[in-house]
Amino acid sequence: MTGIIYHALLAEPGMSFQNHVVHTINPALFAVFYYLLIQEGIKLRHVWVSLILPTLYFGIILAVGPWTNWYPYNFMNPTYGNQSLGSVLIFCLGIMLPVIVLFTVLLVLLKNFLEKLINKGLNA
Numbered sequence: 001m002t003g004i005i006y007h008a009l010l011a012e013p014g015m016s017f018q019n020h021v022v023h024t025i026n027p028a029l030f031a032v033f034y035y036l037l038i039q040e041g042i043k044l045r046h047v048w049v050s051l052i053l054p055t056l057y058f059g060i061i062l063a064v065g066p067w068t069n070w071y072p073y074n075f076m077n078p079t080y081g082n083q084s085l086g087s088v089l090i091f092c093l094g095i096m097l098p099v100i101v102l103f104t105v106l107l108v109l110l111k112n113f114l115e116k117l118i119n120k121g122l123n124a
Contacts, residue, residue, distance in 0.1 A: 034107075035114065047108055051101065075091055
């Protein structure tokens with residue numbers, strides 16, 4: 001999800017190696033780790049746990065940003081262009097958060113489906 005969103009919406013030509021590692025290689029390696037090495041499926045009722053880190057990251061960036069004058073992405077920067085704190089909150093909580101939840105649920109369902117197929121094949 002990180003790689004898809006980054007390359008579709010945020011990446012600029014001449015991306016640095018660090019951005020390539022963070023937004024392409026790391027997510028690909030995590031997918032390999034998650035789908036191949038984690039054997040127990042995740043219950044849908046536990047999906048909310050995956051939202052803790054992005055929510056904390058977002059909150060910390062918005063809290064510290066005015067003092068450091070640094071935001072990792074322009075869509076999180078309330079001082080960029082004609083954005084305001086309200087428009088950043090609407091975009092991040094009203095658009096990004098539901099997209100993250102949707103992708104997370106789809107990935108959990110896919111993982112659980114694949115585990116059932118594998119277990120069914122091994123037990124047959």
